[in-house]
Amino acid sequence: xxxxxxxxxxxxxxxxxxxxxxxxxxxxxxxxxxxxxxxxxxxxxxxxxxxxxxxxxxxxxxxxxxxxxxxxxxxxxxxxxxxxxxxxxxxxxxxxxxxxxxxxxxxxxxxxxxxxxxxxxxxxxxxxxxxxxxxxxxxxxxxxxxxxxxxxxxxxxxxxxxxxxxxxxxxxxxxxxxxxxxxxxxxxxxxxxxxxxxxxxxxxxxxxxxxxxxxxxxxxxxxxxxxxxxxxxxxxxxxxxxxxxxxxxxxxxxxxxxxxxxxxxxxxxxxxxxxxxxxxxxxxxxxxxxxxxxxxxxxxxxxxxxxxxxxxxxxxxxxxxxxxxxxxxxxxxxxxxxxxxxxxxxxxxxxxxx
Ligand SMILES: *Cc1c(COP(=O)(O)O)cnc(C)c1O
Numbered sequence: 001x002x003x004x005x006x007x008x009x010x011x012x013x014x015x016x017x018x019x020x021x022x023x024x025x026x027x028x029x030x031x032x033x034x035x036x037x038x039x040x041x042x043x044x045x046x047x048x049x050x051x052x053x054x055x056x057x058x059x060x061x062x063x064x065x066x067x068x069x070x071x072x073x074x075x076x077x078x079x080x081x082x083x084x085x086x087x088x089x090x091x092x093x094x095x096x097x098x099x100x101x102x103x104x105x106x107x108x109x110x111x112x113x114x115x116x117x118x119x120x121x122x123x124x125x126x127x128x129x130x131x132x133x134x135x136x137x138x139x140x141x142x143x144x145x146x147x148x149x150x151x152x153x154x155x156x157x158x159x160x161x162x163x164x165x166x167x168x169x170x171x172x173x174x175x176x177x178x179x180x181x182x183x184x185x186x187x188x189x190x191x192x193x194x195x196x197x198x199x200x201x202x203x204x205x206x207x208x209x210x211x212x213x214x215x216x217x218x219x220x221x222x223x224x225x226x227x228x229x230x231x232x233x234x235x236x237x238x239x240x241x242x243x244x245x246x247x248x249x250x251x252x253x254x255x256x257x258x259x260x261x262x263x264x265x266x267x268x269x270x271x272x273x274x275x276x277x278x279x280x281x282x283x284x285x286x287x288x289x290x291x292x293x294x295x296x297x298x299x300x301x302x303x304x305x306x307x308x309x310x311x312x313x314x315x316x317x318x319x320x321x322x323x324x325x326x327x328x329x330x331x332x333x334x335x336x337x338x339x340x341x342x343x344x345x346x347x348x349x350x351x352x353x354x
Contacts, residue, residue, distance in 0.1 A: 001044050003031075003113060005120070008048035017128035020164035022301070027124045027133075027160040031117045034142075035103055035154040044109075046117055049159065055144035059151045064197040065141035067096035070300050071257075072132040072163075073118045073353060075125045076341030081118065081133075081353040084339045086111055088257045093137060096193035101150035102139055110137070114158055118353050121160055130165035130336065134301075166302045171324050171332065173308025174297075176231060177214035178280055179205055180313075184229070184252075186222035191229075191252035198254075202232060214311060216297075220280060222252060227277045234297030234305055235259035238283060239327050241291040244273040258298040262331050264347060271327075280312055287317045294325030303339075304332035 008028040015025055026049050033044040060066050069089045073081050090111050094104045114135065118125075125133040137158045141151030182205035185191025185198060205217045218236060221227040228247055230236050235256040238245045244266055249255050266273040286292040295307035306329075308322035319325075337343035338350065 234299035
């Protein structure tokens with residue numbers, strides 16, 4: 001398939017790298033492609049960024065049949081632009097598609113389209129350390145129909161947003177909240193897919209966490225309300241008595257690419273790392289006996305997010321004196337050095353764009 005390119009006539013002014021924030025500024029162009037049963041995925045095109053006109057009965061708006069991805073393009077010191085394991089995002093998009101009954105996309109074609117779009121928008125990739133161009137591929141169900149079934153037609157689009165440093169004042173531990181009042185996902189559901197409904201379902205608990213002074217929710221499993229699963233948009237790691245532990249992928253946890261990268265690096269460094277079930281009681285017990293060394297989240301947005309405090313019921317625990325731990329810091333440095341090309345890429349994770 002040939003990608004049709006229509007360039008924008010007027011380019012937008014580019015923002016200052018210093019005040020980018022997250023997710024509110026978009027570049028000049030976007031990628032679009034359509035699906036119908038006769039033609040399959042067709043009409044791939046890069047065109048000026050624009051609103052999508054929709055019938056009010058569009059199925060995505062009513063039944064949330066959609067999937068998305070999130071990855072970043074990084075500018076190296078030499079000025080080139082590169083991606084971090086993008087083939088993993090494309091694969092995961094298709095896995096999410098299967099969970100939502102959406103027709104899969106050719107992975108090589110989608111990755112090439114994404115690279116072509118980023119290459120066209122390369123001047124939008126910011127240069128200040130730890131800034132990047134966030135890439136959001138999305139697929140939405142487009143049949144105008146109110147019956148509940150899978151849509152026959154779809155739109156795939158990719159939009160790009162320059163984003164600021166996640167830690168402009170330096171690496172800062174966050175406070176997280178564990179609750180038994182709400183769950184995010186259950187086994188057999190769509191928890192392991194990146195699909196809008198999971199995020200809508202997390203808002204109320206997130207709101208309550210914020211009202212209590214906590215920035216995110218650390219979810220318990222939806223069946224027994226016992227095992228730790230993940231944080232809002234990050235997977236979670238615990239360092240207990242020198243061993244790194246992350247919840248195993250049981251079907252209700254999003255399989256993070258940062259998570260996978262942390263595990264791979266730990267193995268390469270011969271650190272003790274285990275994927276297994278870990279309960280909130282085990283965590284609180286480890287803190288009580290003084291062997292809980294560190295807790296940190298892992299996801300594309302923040303890369304590594306140290307956790308300094310956890311609240312569960314009436315108990316509040318402070319981890320590592322509320323300071324950034326050595327293990328969290330080691331992964332943060334290693335991952336960002338690879339992503340920004342400041343270090344060798346021993347795993348072959350980098351994909352150059354320009
Ligand atoms: C995207 C996401 C993650 C992290 O995945 P990465 O590929 O590392 O960015 C973790 N949990 C949820 C719920 C997510 O949506």
